[in-house]
Every structure is written in structure tokens, then in C-alpha cells.
Amino acid sequence: MEAAFHVDIIDQCHVFPEPHSDISQVTLPLTYFDIPWLFYSPNQTLFFYKIKHSESTIATLKKSLSLALHYFYPLAGNLLVPPPPAEPHIVYTKADSVQFIVAESNKDISYLSGNQPRSVTSLSSIVPKLPSPSSISLEIRVLPLFAIQITLFGDSALSIGVTSQHAACDERTLYAFMKCWASFYQSLLKNESIFEFKSIPWFDRSVILDPTSLKTALLEQWRSTLNSSPKDLYNETDHDIVQTTFFLSSSDINMIKDHIVSKCEKVKEDPPLNLSLYETGVCYTWICLLKVQETLDAKGGPIYMGYNASGISRLKYEIPFSYFGCCIVFGRFGALKSELLGEDGLVCATRSFDKEIDRLVRDFLEGGEKWISDWSELNLRIIGSPKVDFYGVDFGWGKAEKIEKISGDNHGRVDVITLNGGRDLDGGLEIGIVLPKNKISEFTTLFNSGLKELAR
Known part of the structure; x- marks a missing residue:
């Protein structure tokens, strides 16, 4: 009988943004575009690649991730949810990092990267869950925003699973980050000593105008339904x-x-x-x-x-x-x-x-x-x-074999x-x-x- 699909975690660490000399803490308020996403599970994307890999591949992915996070540092931060009337907001400090998981699968990559029916439970096992929420007081919840999982399929294929809190960034921003990460990976492969990224993210939330107080209306709705909102829609036992x-x-x-x-x-x-x-x-x-x-x-x-x-x-x-x-x-x-x-x-x-x-x-x-x-x-x-x-994200390995979007919902x-x-x-x-x-x-x-x- 064929062995059941399973994934084993072989390493788990945290990757810190390459340090900034002048940034120790940054706070980003949410806008009316962000607030509705507080009701929904994180965004999850899978990239499948058929490439020969080694320990140096993982090391280079970590280093290039750190370089990319230097520019996209809020992704290493957290969403803070204080009690009313305070508003939820994103905070990054220089002590923050992104969880980085390395796992290995007992199956060939084609088992999950094909087009045929594949178990959602199996696909979900190769995208990371965000670290559990914590608290900095009895009333303020702290929710991580971002996590990465590399899953190895033998020595000739891997997947990159990315989980992001949608209230922090949409697909356009995630794509910009992935392009940045991939470009730094290629620079490291070429032994380039100078790392430049020209499309610097714009963090000033004041560019989003709100003349009709839409944010206030949406915040009130979010608060009124907070206690009744579903917290976890995932059913671990449903393999069908x-x-x-x-x-x-x-x-x-x-x-x-x-x-x-x-x-x-x-x-x-x-x-x-x-x-x-x-x-x-x-x-x-x-x-x-x-x-x-x-x-x-x-x-x-x-x-x-x-x-x-x-x-x-x-x-x-x-x-x-x-x-x-x-x-x-x-x-x-x-x-x-x-x-x-x-x-x-x-x-x-x-x-x-x-x-x-x-x-x-x-x-x-x-x-x-x-x-x-x-x-x-x-x-x-x-x-x-x-x-x-997302097929345009090039780590130097060519196009991904497959891009898969997974919804936590x-x-x-x-x-x-x-x-x-x-x-x-x-x-x-x-x-x-x-x-x-x-x-x-x-x-x-x-x-x-x-x-x-x-x-x-």
C-alpha cells in the first residue's frame, strides 16, 4: 500500500530584516481598505519549483529574505488589537522577525503541483500557519503578519509557502515583496556585493483620503460583530x-x-x-x-x-x-x-x-x-x-511549475x-x-x- 502523504518539519527559525540604522519602531494605522479583512483568514500562496537544491539554497533564501524585509519591514511586525476606543494598528520594532520553517515531504512534488484533485488538507500542510496570537497586556492582542515555509520534495524540487495577514497587504504588495526577495536571491547567487532595490515601498497612510469617515463606520461594524465572528473555520479531520x-x-x-x-x-x-x-x-x-x-x-x-x-x-x-x-x-x-x-x-x-x-x-x-x-x-x-x-517571480530557477492560492476560509x-x-x-x-x-x-x-x- 502506498504511504500516506505527510510533511515533517526539520527546522524552524526566525529571519530578521537587515537592520536599519535609523528605524527602531514604526506604527502604521489601518485604513478603511484594511479593516474588512480583519474578518477573514490570512492569504496563502504556494510556489512550486522543480530545481536541484542543497543546504546552501536554504541559506541563500534566508539571507535574501532578510535583505527584502529590510525594505518591507512591516511584514515582520504585528497587528495590535487594543480594546475600544483605540484602533487596531500595525507596529514594527527592530526586535521583530518572520517565522521561517523548513519541512520535507515523503511525496514527489507532482502529487501537489498537478492539476488533478488534491486534498486541501495536504496543500495546507505546506503553507505555514501564522504564529499564535499573544498579548502584551490582558487587553491588547498581538497578531503576527507573515510567515514562510520551504518544503523539500527529495533533492530535486521545493515549494515556497507564504502566509500573510490580508489586513497588512494586498496581492499587489505581496507581489512586489516576492519580486524583491527573488531579485536579492539572484544577486546573492551572482556574488554581487551591492544590493539595490529601486521600488521602495510607500508607507505613508495619509495618502488614503477619507472625507466621508468610511473608516469610522467600518470600525464600528467590526467592533459590534467582534464577539460573534468565527475564529477558526479549519476542520483538521475533513480530508474529503x-x-x-x-x-x-x-x-x-x-x-x-x-x-x-x-x-x-x-x-x-x-x-x-x-x-x-x-x-x-x-x-x-x-x-x-x-x-x-x-x-x-x-x-x-x-x-x-x-x-x-x-x-x-x-x-x-x-x-x-x-x-x-x-x-x-x-x-x-x-x-x-x-x-x-x-x-x-x-x-x-x-x-x-x-x-x-x-x-x-x-x-x-x-x-x-x-x-x-x-x-x-x-x-x-x-x-x-x-x-x-506571480509566475513572473523569478528566483533564477525559471517560472514556477505551479502557483496555487489557498484560502484559510x-x-x-x-x-x-x-x-x-x-x-x-x-x-x-x-x-x-x-x-x-x-x-x-x-x-x-x-x-x-x-x-x-x-x-x-
Whole structure:
């Protein structure tokens, strides 16, 4: 009988940012973009590489991580949550560090880096959990922000698991950090003695304007629900939830778009205006998912999909692209389940999404006071974006074999899909679907047969 998958931790340490001569402590207030994320589990990303490695590989990863943290030092800090009326905030001191774990697996890397159904429990074992919260008094909770785990698969492959508190940084900031880390790793391999990084993070939170006191409204909502919020959604014993990767090529996307436009023309209606890669791929996947889910919307009410949209270029004033932190809004769109599962369900879904995009264009922060309450009613949410090219993170090993997004909210729950730009697909999508093992074959048939039907 084949041995069960397991991971053994072989080393655990802390990596400190390369010291600053003039920084001993820094405090960053949260903005209204950060506060809604206090309700959600950390962001987790996996990078799989097929490379020969040795002890020097780990040593160089640690050294280059220290160099990158010199610029992104708040990631080594903590989120402090004091009692009201004080506000939660991020604090970094020169004594802070990032937990760095080295583990080894008894399986070949293809077991987890493939596209076939893989146990969510197994995938989660190679991304680190953030260190447990602590307290600096009876009332102030201290929550670490960042952790790294390197998992070795024999001597010819490894994975890098990154866990980050989303209230500290969005995917754009995480991508900038990973690019920085990778560039320093390459510099060390080349024995370069001068380390430079030009895209210095922008830490000044005053660039985020709040004329309508949105932060105050969201803080009040967060405080009022603090005691009732779920603390841990992870079910260690549930091994029947699997994550599977599906693909939509650029030609698939165009085929779906043509189908939507054709449907609209037949009834002499204008098609949705914003049939982007993201919108089209998400809506097609959503309709397929609804067809295999049996528990949603038992009373026939609306079904909601949650998404995030970047605000770096959408606000009515300029924000440095190197801004460190979150700069994304919470959006949702939906329709009645009966309409989504009807003959024109795909058109219905894209029309609903189209209206949301129009709202964003009109006023990016409209409805911001409802972000927390609206997202509490979601049936499904999206994590990741094809616009953040994690496949472009190059440690000198070439493209990752696979990038996998894991949500701390999806263990045992069918409520998340993940998105990446395709590794080998020009203009395509990699889509991560989380379903019970007994449902994934049904979804696969629907997803693939739907594309074949559109191709006729």
C-alpha cells in the first residue's frame, strides 16, 4: 500500500530584516481598505519549483529574505488589537522577525503541483500557519503578519509557502515583496556585493483620503460583530475536500464572449460592455459551480458572488503604485438562483457583474459602508487575480511549475474559487475549484462539456 502523504518539519527559525540604522519602531494605522479583512483568514500562496537544491539554497533564501524585509519591514511586525476606543494598528520594532520553517515531504512534488484533485488538507500542510496570537497586556492582542515555509520534495524540487495577514497587504504588495526577495536571491547567487532595490515601498497612510469617515463606520461594524465572528473555520479531520485546477484559454474566453453576445443579439438587447477575461471566466465558472451545489439558496433568494477590485488607479486622486498595504474594494453581484440556472444563466451572470463594474467606474467607494455586511451574505467569493503575475517571480530557477492560492476560509467549505493568470496560456486563466471529492467529477464534466457545446 502506498504511504500516506505527510510533511515533517526539520527546522524552524526566525529571519530578521537587515537592520536599519535609523528605524527602531514604526506604527502604521489601518485604513478603511484594511479593516474588512480583519474578518477573514490570512492569504496563502504556494510556489512550486522543480530545481536541484542543497543546504546552501536554504541559506541563500534566508539571507535574501532578510535583505527584502529590510525594505518591507512591516511584514515582520504585528497587528495590535487594543480594546475600544483605540484602533487596531500595525507596529514594527527592530526586535521583530518572520517565522521561517523548513519541512520535507515523503511525496514527489507532482502529487501537489498537478492539476488533478488534491486534498486541501495536504496543500495546507505546506503553507505555514501564522504564529499564535499573544498579548502584551490582558487587553491588547498581538497578531503576527507573515510567515514562510520551504518544503523539500527529495533533492530535486521545493515549494515556497507564504502566509500573510490580508489586513497588512494586498496581492499587489505581496507581489512586489516576492519580486524583491527573488531579485536579492539572484544577486546573492551572482556574488554581487551591492544590493539595490529601486521600488521602495510607500508607507505613508495619509495618502488614503477619507472625507466621508468610511473608516469610522467600518470600525464600528467590526467592533459590534467582534464577539460573534468565527475564529477558526479549519476542520483538521475533513480530508474529503479537494482543490482542482481548470483552464480557460484565450480562445475559450473568446468563445464564451461570442456566445453571450449572440444570445443578446437574438433578443435584440445590448450585450454587457465589460466582457473581460476576469468577468467572463468568473461567470462561466460560477454557473458550472451552481449546477453541482445542492445546499445554496434553499429558499429561492438571490445568490451573491464576492470579488475584489484594485483601487490604485481607480480613485479620484493619485496614490503611489508602491503604496504598502491594501488598496482594494469589496464588491459583490448576484441574481436569483432560478435565473442563473436558466437557459440564459450565463448572460444573467455577466449582466449582473457588468452593473457592478459600471458602479465602480462611476464611484469606486460607493457603498463602502456596506462592505462588511454585504460580504456576510456571500455564497461564493473569488481570491486572486490574473493581473498579478506571480509566475513572473523569478528566483533564477525559471517560472514556477505551479502557483496555487489557498484560502484559510475554504477548509471544509465550498465557497471559494481561486484565480491566476495562466502559466503557459497567453491571455488565459488558471482556476482553482474547491469541492467535496464526490462532486468534483460532476463539476469537471459540466465545465468541459459546456465548452464543447459552445464550440459547436
